[in-house]
Amino acid sequence: MTVPPTRCFALVPCAGVGLRAGAGGPKQYAPLAGRAVVAHTLAALAAVPRLAGTLVVLSPEDTQFETAVPGWAGWLSRCGGATRAESVANGLPVLRELGAHDEDWVLVHDAARCLLRPEWVERLIDACLADPVGGLLALPLADTLKAEEAGRVADTVPRAGKWAAQTPQMFRIGLLARALAEAGEHVTDESSAVEALGLAPRLVPGDLENLKVTWPADFALAARLLETR
Ligand SMILES: Nc1ccn([C@@H]2O[C@H](COP(=O)(O)OP(=O)(O)OP(=O)(O)O)[C@@H](O)[C@H]2O)c(=O)n1
Numbered sequence: 001m002t003v004p005p006t007r008c009f010a011l012v013p014c015a016g017v018g019l020r021a022g023a024g025g026p027k028q029y030a031p032l033a034g035r036a037v038v039a040h041t042l043a044a045l046a047a048v049p050r051l052a053g054t055l056v057v058l059s060p061e062d063t064q065f066e067t068a069v070p071g072w073a074g075w076l077s078r079c080g081g082a083t084r085a086e087s088v089a090n091g092l093p094v095l096r097e098l099g100a101h102d103e104d105w106v107l108v109h110d111a112a113r114c115l116l117r118p119e120w121v122e123r124l125i126d127a128c129l130a131d132p133v134g135g136l137l138a139l140p141l142a143d144t145l146k147a148e149e150a151g152r153v154a155d156t157v158p159r160a161g162k163w164a165a166q167t168p169q170m171f172r173i174g175l176l177a178r179a180l181a182e183a184g185e186h187v188t189d190e191s192s193a194v195e196a197l198g199l200a201p202r203l204v205p206g207d208l209e210n211l212k213v214t215w216p217a218d219f220a221l222a223a224r225l226l227e228t229r
């Protein structure tokens with residue numbers, strides 16, 4: 001029996017409502033340096049030749065994607081859920097229907113991380129392709145960490161060995177589907193679901209610029225960074 005070569009797919013959860021960003025609508029469709037936030041994200045993924053296909057997961061009520069990303073030639077599914085984890089979990093069977101196998105890799109990347117550079121994706125793939133678990137882009141913490149209670153510092157948390165998780169996060173499709181099904185809808189990233197199976201994903205250095213547009217001030221920062229490229 002011939003074993004098919006493993007391929008890499010991207011899955012972009014794009015079904016959030018963007019409450020914290022206060023943009024008056026889903027932040028992935030806010031205009032930024034000439035086009036919608038998610039259009040920047042998808043352009044970076046489209047420039048990674050090793051990706052065999054990209055699936056964007058939209059909310060069932062989404063009416064904005066086609067206008068925000070005119071001419072999108074990748075895959076779309078309106079199977080988004082109430083949480084990011086649910087949107088990702090719902091997208092995995094769609095990838096399978098589109099021809100992906102459980103042994104193939106999926107790189108999950110936030111629509112809202114619109115400063116992505118293709119070379120960071122390549123770095124993650126290079127680091128994880130031969131890894132038994134998979135991994136994620138992340139950055140060692142640079143700031144001192146405080147735990148809060150009622151607006152005051154309750155504790156200073158040791159930061160040595162602590163990393164801030166970014167995306168993409170790259171796992172085998174079958175493993176990630178099982179991990180998310182067991183972890184439930186509240187995990188905030190794919191890695192935590194995989195960790196809950198007792199596995200240790202690989203930390204691959206990301207980049208300070210790979211920020212997630214989350215708060216109102218992030219739009220101006222992201223625009224400035226994009227305009228200097
Ligand atoms: N139910 C959800 C929630 C989030 N996301 C996506 O997951 C990414 C990261 O989530 P986050 O920054 O939390 O986005 P929102 O949920 O939109 O923001 P907020 O939490 O402020 O409402 C975003 O690209 C977002 O569109 C999703 O696909 N489905």
Ligand SMILES: C[C@](O)(CO)[C@H](O)COP(=O)(O)O
Pocket residue numbers: 084110164165166167188189190212214
């Ligand atoms: C996946 C993620 O971007 C890694 O930092 C992050 O956990 C998303 O979190 P959010 O709660 O959806 O903003």
